Amino acid sequence: MNNYTTVVGLDVHKESVVAAVLPYGHKDVVEQVSIDNNPKAIEKLVNRVTRLGPAEFVHEAGPCGYQIQRQIAGLGHRCAVIAPSLTPVRPGDRVKTDKRDAVNLARFYRSGDLTEIHIPTCEEEAARDLPRAREDVLKDRLRARHRLSKFLLRQGRVFQGTKSWGTAYKAWLRTQKFEWPALQQTFEANMRAHDEAEARLELLEQQTYELAQQPAYQMAVNCLRTLKGIDTLGALTLVVEAQDFRRFSKASEFMSFTGLVGSENSSGEKVQRGSITKAGNAHIRRVLVEAAWSQRYPNVKSLQLAERRKGCPPEVLKIAKKAQARLHRKFLRMTSRNKLHQVTVVAVARELAGFVWSIGQHIPAAMTA
Numbered sequence: 001m002n003n004y005t006t007v008v009g010l011d012v013h014k015e016s017v018v019a020a021v022l023p024y025g026h027k028d029v030v031e032q033v034s035i036d037n038n039p040k041a042i043e044k045l046v047n048r049v050t051r052l053g054p055a056e057f058v059h060e061a062g063p064c065g066y067q068i069q070r071q072i073a074g075l076g077h078r079c080a081v082i083a084p085s086l087t088p089v090r091p092g093d094r095v096k097t098d099k100r101d102a103v104n105l106a107r108f109y110r111s112g113d114l115t116e117i118h119i120p121t122c123e124e125e126a127a128r129d130l131p132r133a134r135e136d137v138l139k140d141r142l143r144a145r146h147r148l149s150k151f152l153l154r155q156g157r158v159f160q161g162t163k164s165w166g167t168a169y170k171a172w173l174r175t176q177k178f179e180w181p182a183l184q185q186t187f188e189a190n191m192r193a194h195d196e197a198e199a200r201l202e203l204l205e206q207q208t209y210e211l212a213q214q215p216a217y218q219m220a221v222n223c224l225r226t227l228k229g230i231d232t233l234g235a236l237t238l239v240v241e242a243q244d245f246r247r248f249s250k251a252s253e254f255m256s257f258t259g260l261v262g263s264e265n266s267s268g269e270k271v272q273r274g275s276i277t278k279a280g281n282a283h284i285r286r287v288l289v290e291a292a293w294s295q296r297y298p299n300v301k302s303l304q305l306a307e308r309r310k311g312c313p314p315e316v317l318k319i320a321k322k323a324q325a326r327l328h329r330k331f332l333r334m335t336s337r338n339k340l341h342q343v344t345v346v347a348v349a350r351e352l353a354g355f356v357w358s359i360g361q362h363i364p365a366a367m368t369a
Contacts, residue, residue: 008049009105010059011098012068013037019045020102022110024053029103037064039071046075058109060084060101061117069119082114085279120243128240130211131233132283134204141197148190152176155183205233212236220363225308226320227355228327229291238356241284245360254357258285260350276346285349288356292327292349296335299328315362323355 004024011018014037021031035041049055057072057079072079088108108114120128145165152158157176161168173191178184212221212232217239224235248254255261259280265272278285301324309317327348334344 006049006053006055007106007110008045008055008057009102009107009109010057010068011102011105012059012062012064013098014064016098017042017045017068018098018102019049020099020106021049022106029106032099032102034098037068042068042071043075046072046077050077056080056109058082058105058114060087060105066119066125070122080109080114080116081119082109083117086115088113118243118247124240124243127211127217128243130204131208131237131240134201134208134233135283135286137197137201137204141194141201144190144194144197148173148187148194151186151190208233208236220360222308223312223316223359223363224356226305226312226316227291227352227359228305228320228324229294229352230287231308234287234291237283237287241281242360245357245363248357248360251354251357254360255350255353257281258288258350258353260285260288260346260353276350284353288349288352289345292331292345292352295327295331295348296341299325313362316359319355319358319362323352327352327355 006024007022009020009022009029011020016034017037018032018034020029021033022029033045035045046055046057055077057077059068059079059081061081061084066081069079069081082105087104105114149164155178159169159172161172163169176187178187209232211217212235217236220239221232221235224230224238225232230238242248242254242257245254248257252261256277257280259278259282260276263274263277265274309320312320330351331344331348334347335341339347
Protein backbone atom coordinates (compact mmCIF):
# COMPACT_ATOMS: atom_id res chain seq x y z
CA MET A 1 0.00 0.00 0.00
CA ASN A 2 1.33 3.48 -0.89
CA ASN A 3 0.16 7.06 -1.04
CA TYR A 4 -0.13 6.97 -4.84
CA THR A 5 -3.18 4.70 -4.80
CA THR A 6 -6.73 5.72 -4.02
CA VAL A 7 -8.13 3.90 -1.00
CA VAL A 8 -11.84 3.21 -0.57
CA GLY A 9 -13.10 2.16 2.85
CA LEU A 10 -16.35 0.18 2.78
CA ASP A 11 -18.67 -0.20 5.75
CA VAL A 12 -20.82 -3.14 4.67
CA HIS A 13 -24.32 -3.94 5.91
CA LYS A 14 -27.10 -6.20 4.72
CA GLU A 15 -28.90 -3.58 2.63
CA SER A 16 -26.37 -0.75 2.28
CA VAL A 17 -22.69 0.01 1.83
CA VAL A 18 -21.08 3.27 2.93
CA ALA A 19 -17.94 4.15 0.97
CA ALA A 20 -15.25 6.67 1.95
CA VAL A 21 -12.85 7.67 -0.86
CA LEU A 22 -9.32 8.73 0.10
CA PRO A 23 -7.51 9.75 -3.15
CA TYR A 24 -3.76 9.52 -3.56
CA GLY A 25 -1.95 12.66 -2.45
CA HIS A 26 -4.71 13.56 0.06
CA LYS A 27 -4.61 13.24 3.83
CA ASP A 28 -8.37 13.36 4.31
CA VAL A 29 -11.34 11.63 2.73
CA VAL A 30 -12.86 13.75 -0.05
CA GLU A 31 -16.07 11.79 -0.66
CA GLN A 32 -18.52 9.72 1.33
CA VAL A 33 -21.38 7.96 -0.40
CA SER A 34 -24.02 5.40 0.61
CA ILE A 35 -25.17 2.84 -1.96
CA ASP A 36 -27.38 -0.24 -2.01
CA ASN A 37 -25.67 -3.53 -1.27
CA ASN A 38 -26.20 -5.19 -4.64
CA PRO A 39 -23.75 -6.19 -7.39
CA LYS A 40 -24.92 -3.57 -9.87
CA ALA A 41 -24.47 -0.63 -7.48
CA ILE A 42 -21.08 -1.92 -6.29
CA GLU A 43 -19.82 -2.33 -9.86
CA LYS A 44 -20.93 1.19 -10.68
CA LEU A 45 -19.05 2.56 -7.67
CA VAL A 46 -15.89 0.62 -8.52
CA ASN A 47 -15.90 1.75 -12.15
CA ARG A 48 -16.42 5.39 -11.17
CA VAL A 49 -13.64 5.41 -8.56
CA THR A 50 -11.11 3.60 -10.75
CA ARG A 51 -11.80 5.67 -13.85
CA LEU A 52 -9.13 8.24 -12.87
CA GLY A 53 -6.52 5.80 -11.58
CA PRO A 54 -5.81 2.63 -9.60
CA ALA A 55 -7.69 2.06 -6.35
CA GLU A 56 -7.73 -0.43 -3.50
CA PHE A 57 -10.79 -1.31 -1.45
CA VAL A 58 -11.04 -2.49 2.14
CA HIS A 59 -13.85 -3.69 4.39
CA GLU A 60 -14.20 -5.58 7.66
CA ALA A 61 -15.00 -9.27 7.86
CA GLY A 62 -18.60 -9.74 8.95
CA PRO A 63 -21.88 -11.59 8.45
CA CYS A 64 -22.14 -10.51 4.79
CA GLY A 65 -19.27 -12.84 3.89
CA TYR A 66 -16.84 -12.33 1.03
CA GLN A 67 -19.19 -11.61 -1.86
CA ILE A 68 -18.13 -7.96 -2.23
CA GLN A 69 -14.44 -8.89 -2.07
CA ARG A 70 -14.89 -11.56 -4.73
CA GLN A 71 -16.86 -9.23 -6.97
CA ILE A 72 -14.27 -6.43 -6.77
CA ALA A 73 -11.42 -8.92 -7.28
CA GLY A 74 -13.30 -10.25 -10.31
CA LEU A 75 -13.35 -6.72 -11.72
CA GLY A 76 -9.55 -6.68 -11.53
CA HIS A 77 -9.02 -4.57 -8.41
CA ARG A 78 -7.57 -5.34 -5.01
CA CYS A 79 -9.99 -5.64 -2.09
CA ALA A 80 -8.66 -6.43 1.37
CA VAL A 81 -10.76 -7.90 4.18
CA ILE A 82 -9.52 -7.05 7.65
CA ALA A 83 -10.09 -8.46 11.13
CA PRO A 84 -12.58 -6.28 13.06
CA SER A 85 -11.16 -7.24 16.46
CA LEU A 86 -7.75 -5.82 15.47
CA THR A 87 -8.99 -2.44 14.17
CA PRO A 88 -7.41 0.37 16.21
CA VAL A 89 -9.78 2.31 18.49
CA ARG A 90 -8.78 5.62 20.08
CA PRO A 91 -9.29 5.82 23.86
CA GLY A 92 -12.28 8.00 24.64
CA ASP A 93 -13.75 7.82 21.12
CA ARG A 94 -17.40 7.00 21.83
CA VAL A 95 -18.92 8.14 18.53
CA LYS A 96 -19.53 5.34 16.05
CA THR A 97 -21.40 5.76 12.77
CA ASP A 98 -21.23 4.03 9.40
CA LYS A 99 -19.52 7.03 7.78
CA ARG A 100 -16.90 7.28 10.53
CA ASP A 101 -16.23 3.55 10.26
CA ALA A 102 -15.68 3.83 6.49
CA VAL A 103 -13.39 6.83 6.94
CA ASN A 104 -11.35 5.07 9.63
CA LEU A 105 -10.96 2.01 7.42
CA ALA A 106 -9.56 4.12 4.58
CA ARG A 107 -7.17 6.02 6.86
CA PHE A 108 -5.91 3.01 8.78
CA TYR A 109 -5.44 0.99 5.60
CA ARG A 110 -3.42 3.82 4.06
CA SER A 111 -1.20 3.94 7.16
CA GLY A 112 -0.78 0.14 7.26
CA ASP A 113 -2.40 -0.30 10.68
CA LEU A 114 -4.92 -2.99 9.69
CA THR A 115 -4.49 -6.77 9.74
CA GLU A 116 -5.77 -8.61 6.68
CA ILE A 117 -7.37 -12.02 6.93
CA HIS A 118 -7.00 -14.99 4.60
CA ILE A 119 -9.81 -15.15 2.03
CA PRO A 120 -11.03 -18.72 1.45
CA THR A 121 -12.09 -19.93 -1.96
CA CYS A 122 -15.73 -20.81 -2.52
CA GLU A 123 -14.85 -24.51 -2.23
CA GLU A 124 -12.95 -23.96 1.02
CA GLU A 125 -15.80 -21.92 2.47
CA ALA A 126 -18.32 -24.62 1.55
CA ALA A 127 -16.19 -27.33 3.19
CA ARG A 128 -15.79 -25.18 6.30
CA ASP A 129 -19.53 -24.65 6.69
CA LEU A 130 -20.37 -28.37 6.96
CA PRO A 131 -18.45 -29.08 10.22
CA ARG A 132 -19.77 -25.78 11.57
CA ALA A 133 -23.33 -26.88 10.82
CA ARG A 134 -22.65 -30.10 12.73
CA GLU A 135 -21.43 -28.08 15.72
CA ASP A 136 -24.61 -26.00 15.65
CA VAL A 137 -26.83 -29.10 15.62
CA LEU A 138 -24.76 -30.58 18.45
CA LYS A 139 -25.61 -27.50 20.51
CA ASP A 140 -29.28 -27.82 19.52
CA ARG A 141 -29.34 -31.40 20.78
CA LEU A 142 -27.69 -30.37 24.05
CA ARG A 143 -30.31 -27.65 24.60
CA ALA A 144 -33.10 -30.12 23.79
CA ARG A 145 -31.69 -32.61 26.31
CA HIS A 146 -31.46 -29.93 28.99
CA ARG A 147 -35.06 -28.84 28.43
CA LEU A 148 -36.32 -32.41 28.58
CA SER A 149 -34.33 -33.46 31.65
CA LYS A 150 -35.27 -30.31 33.58
CA PHE A 151 -38.93 -30.78 32.68
CA LEU A 152 -38.82 -34.33 34.07
CA LEU A 153 -37.01 -33.12 37.18
CA ARG A 154 -39.79 -30.60 37.89
CA GLN A 155 -42.29 -33.46 37.72
CA GLY A 156 -40.27 -35.63 40.10
CA ARG A 157 -39.22 -38.09 37.38
CA VAL A 158 -35.59 -39.04 38.13
CA PHE A 159 -33.71 -41.80 36.33
CA GLN A 160 -32.06 -44.14 38.84
CA GLY A 161 -29.46 -45.53 36.48
CA THR A 162 -25.86 -44.40 36.26
CA LYS A 163 -25.52 -43.24 32.65
CA SER A 164 -27.69 -40.46 31.28
CA TRP A 165 -28.74 -40.60 27.62
CA GLY A 166 -27.57 -44.17 27.21
CA THR A 167 -29.73 -47.00 25.87
CA ALA A 168 -31.36 -47.68 29.25
CA TYR A 169 -32.12 -43.99 29.79
CA LYS A 170 -33.75 -43.61 26.38
CA ALA A 171 -35.84 -46.73 26.99
CA TRP A 172 -36.91 -45.26 30.35
CA LEU A 173 -37.96 -42.03 28.60
CA ARG A 174 -40.32 -43.95 26.32
CA THR A 175 -42.17 -45.35 29.33
CA GLN A 176 -43.00 -41.96 30.85
CA LYS A 177 -46.70 -41.06 30.89
CA PHE A 178 -48.44 -38.08 32.48
CA GLU A 179 -51.93 -37.77 33.88
CA TRP A 180 -52.65 -34.26 32.64
CA PRO A 181 -52.95 -33.86 28.85
CA ALA A 182 -50.99 -30.59 28.84
CA LEU A 183 -48.03 -32.26 30.58
CA GLN A 184 -48.12 -35.19 28.18
CA GLN A 185 -48.18 -32.83 25.21
CA THR A 186 -45.23 -30.85 26.61
CA PHE A 187 -43.27 -34.04 27.17
CA GLU A 188 -43.97 -35.27 23.64
CA ALA A 189 -42.97 -31.89 22.17
CA ASN A 190 -39.66 -32.00 24.03
CA MET A 191 -39.06 -35.59 22.97
CA ARG A 192 -39.82 -34.72 19.35
CA ALA A 193 -37.39 -31.78 19.42
CA HIS A 194 -34.66 -34.04 20.81
CA ASP A 195 -35.29 -36.84 18.30
CA GLU A 196 -35.26 -34.39 15.39
CA ALA A 197 -31.96 -32.86 16.55
CA GLU A 198 -30.43 -36.32 16.97
CA ALA A 199 -31.53 -37.36 13.48
CA ARG A 200 -30.07 -34.18 11.97
CA LEU A 201 -26.83 -34.72 13.87
CA GLU A 202 -26.53 -38.30 12.65
CA LEU A 203 -26.97 -37.21 9.03
CA LEU A 204 -24.47 -34.34 9.32
CA GLU A 205 -21.88 -36.57 10.98
CA GLN A 206 -22.17 -39.05 8.13
CA GLN A 207 -21.75 -36.27 5.57
CA THR A 208 -18.78 -34.85 7.50
CA TYR A 209 -17.05 -38.25 7.53
CA GLU A 210 -17.62 -38.49 3.77
CA LEU A 211 -16.06 -35.04 3.30
CA ALA A 212 -13.01 -36.14 5.31
CA GLN A 213 -12.47 -39.03 2.87
CA GLN A 214 -12.32 -36.78 -0.19
CA PRO A 215 -8.85 -36.59 -1.82
CA ALA A 216 -8.45 -32.89 -0.98
CA TYR A 217 -8.65 -33.61 2.79
CA GLN A 218 -7.89 -37.30 3.35
CA MET A 219 -4.11 -37.01 3.65
CA ALA A 220 -4.25 -33.97 5.96
CA VAL A 221 -6.91 -35.57 8.16
CA ASN A 222 -4.97 -38.83 8.45
CA CYS A 223 -1.81 -36.95 9.50
CA LEU A 224 -3.56 -34.90 12.18
CA ARG A 225 -5.35 -37.99 13.54
CA THR A 226 -1.99 -39.27 14.71
CA LEU A 227 -2.17 -36.79 17.60
CA LYS A 228 -3.68 -38.08 20.81
CA GLY A 229 -7.18 -36.69 21.38
CA ILE A 230 -7.80 -35.71 17.74
CA ASP A 231 -9.90 -38.02 15.58
CA THR A 232 -11.57 -37.58 12.19
CA LEU A 233 -14.07 -34.84 13.06
CA GLY A 234 -11.53 -32.79 15.00
CA ALA A 235 -8.85 -33.22 12.34
CA LEU A 236 -11.21 -32.16 9.57
CA THR A 237 -12.21 -29.07 11.57
CA LEU A 238 -8.55 -28.11 11.92
CA VAL A 239 -7.93 -28.55 8.20
CA VAL A 240 -10.94 -26.66 6.86
CA GLU A 241 -10.58 -23.82 9.38
CA ALA A 242 -6.83 -23.32 8.90
CA GLN A 243 -7.12 -24.02 5.13
CA ASP A 244 -3.34 -23.96 4.65
CA PHE A 245 -0.95 -24.40 7.57
CA ARG A 246 1.92 -23.14 5.43
CA ARG A 247 0.56 -19.60 5.45
CA PHE A 248 1.71 -19.38 9.08
CA SER A 249 5.47 -18.80 8.99
CA LYS A 250 6.02 -20.06 12.54
CA ALA A 251 4.19 -21.91 15.29
CA SER A 252 3.57 -18.79 17.37
CA GLU A 253 1.56 -17.26 14.51
CA PHE A 254 -0.73 -20.28 14.45
CA MET A 255 -1.07 -20.12 18.25
CA SER A 256 -2.16 -16.49 17.94
CA PHE A 257 -4.63 -17.52 15.24
CA THR A 258 -6.25 -19.91 17.72
CA GLY A 259 -6.62 -17.20 20.38
CA LEU A 260 -4.85 -19.37 22.97
CA VAL A 261 -2.05 -16.91 23.72
CA GLY A 262 -2.17 -14.92 26.96
CA SER A 263 -3.14 -11.26 27.11
CA GLU A 264 -0.82 -8.71 28.67
CA ASN A 265 -1.19 -5.21 30.09
CA SER A 266 2.28 -4.17 31.25
CA SER A 267 3.70 -0.71 31.83
CA GLY A 268 7.13 0.30 33.10
CA GLU A 269 8.36 -2.20 35.63
CA LYS A 270 4.86 -3.54 36.23
CA VAL A 271 4.10 -6.77 34.37
CA GLN A 272 0.49 -7.90 34.30
CA ARG A 273 -0.63 -10.90 32.30
CA GLY A 274 -4.23 -11.98 31.94
CA SER A 275 -6.35 -14.73 30.43
CA ILE A 276 -6.11 -15.87 26.82
CA THR A 277 -7.07 -13.33 24.15
CA LYS A 278 -9.67 -15.51 22.36
CA ALA A 279 -8.97 -13.22 19.38
CA GLY A 280 -8.86 -16.06 16.90
CA ASN A 281 -10.66 -19.04 15.44
CA ALA A 282 -13.06 -20.39 18.06
CA HIS A 283 -13.63 -23.68 16.20
CA ILE A 284 -9.94 -24.60 16.20
CA ARG A 285 -9.65 -23.49 19.82
CA ARG A 286 -12.50 -25.82 20.83
CA VAL A 287 -10.90 -28.83 19.13
CA LEU A 288 -7.51 -28.16 20.75
CA VAL A 289 -8.96 -27.68 24.24
CA GLU A 290 -11.02 -30.86 23.97
CA ALA A 291 -7.94 -32.77 22.79
CA ALA A 292 -5.85 -31.34 25.62
CA TRP A 293 -8.09 -33.00 28.22
CA SER A 294 -6.97 -36.43 26.94
CA GLN A 295 -3.41 -35.67 28.08
CA ARG A 296 -4.41 -36.30 31.71
CA TYR A 297 -4.59 -40.05 31.01
CA PRO A 298 -1.50 -42.33 31.16
CA ASN A 299 0.96 -41.95 28.31
CA VAL A 300 0.20 -45.20 26.51
CA LYS A 301 -0.65 -45.88 22.88
CA SER A 302 -4.17 -47.25 22.64
CA LEU A 303 -5.29 -49.68 19.96
CA GLN A 304 -7.38 -46.95 18.33
CA LEU A 305 -4.43 -44.55 18.23
CA ALA A 306 -2.15 -47.25 16.82
CA GLU A 307 -4.70 -47.93 14.09
CA ARG A 308 -4.95 -44.22 13.24
CA ARG A 309 -1.16 -43.96 12.87
CA LYS A 310 -0.84 -46.78 10.34
CA GLY A 311 0.49 -45.67 6.95
CA CYS A 312 1.36 -42.10 7.99
CA PRO A 313 4.72 -40.50 7.03
CA PRO A 314 7.57 -41.23 9.49
CA GLU A 315 8.22 -37.53 10.16
CA VAL A 316 4.57 -37.05 11.13
CA LEU A 317 4.68 -40.05 13.48
CA LYS A 318 7.82 -38.67 15.10
CA ILE A 319 6.08 -35.35 15.83
CA ALA A 320 2.96 -37.10 17.14
CA LYS A 321 4.94 -39.31 19.54
CA LYS A 322 6.95 -36.35 20.78
CA ALA A 323 3.73 -34.38 21.34
CA GLN A 324 2.12 -37.24 23.28
CA ALA A 325 5.05 -37.57 25.69
CA ARG A 326 5.71 -33.85 26.10
CA LEU A 327 2.09 -32.78 26.64
CA HIS A 328 1.44 -35.53 29.16
CA ARG A 329 4.49 -34.44 31.16
CA LYS A 330 3.37 -30.84 30.98
CA PHE A 331 -0.10 -31.76 32.28
CA LEU A 332 1.35 -33.70 35.22
CA ARG A 333 3.94 -31.04 36.01
CA MET A 334 1.39 -28.21 36.11
CA THR A 335 -1.20 -30.12 38.15
CA SER A 336 1.52 -31.20 40.62
CA ARG A 337 2.11 -27.49 41.25
CA ASN A 338 -1.59 -27.14 42.14
CA LYS A 339 -2.49 -25.34 38.95
CA LEU A 340 -6.20 -25.39 38.17
CA HIS A 341 -7.13 -28.06 35.65
CA GLN A 342 -8.76 -25.42 33.41
CA VAL A 343 -5.54 -23.38 33.36
CA THR A 344 -3.48 -26.50 32.71
CA VAL A 345 -5.68 -27.61 29.83
CA VAL A 346 -5.43 -24.22 28.11
CA ALA A 347 -1.64 -24.25 28.44
CA VAL A 348 -1.50 -27.78 27.01
CA ALA A 349 -3.86 -26.79 24.18
CA ARG A 350 -1.61 -23.86 23.29
CA GLU A 351 1.41 -26.14 23.04
CA LEU A 352 -0.65 -28.70 21.11
CA ALA A 353 -1.34 -25.96 18.54
CA GLY A 354 2.41 -25.82 17.91
CA PHE A 355 2.52 -29.55 17.17
CA VAL A 356 -0.50 -29.23 14.87
CA TRP A 357 1.35 -26.49 12.97
CA SER A 358 4.47 -28.65 12.78
CA ILE A 359 2.53 -31.57 11.28
CA GLY A 360 0.85 -29.14 8.91
CA GLN A 361 4.25 -28.27 7.44
CA HIS A 362 4.65 -31.90 6.33
CA ILE A 363 1.28 -32.06 4.59
CA PRO A 364 1.50 -31.45 0.82
CA ALA A 365 0.25 -27.93 0.00
CA ALA A 366 -2.24 -29.32 -2.52
CA MET A 367 -3.94 -31.17 0.31
CA THR A 368 -4.53 -28.11 2.49
CA ALA A 369 -5.07 -25.32 -0.02
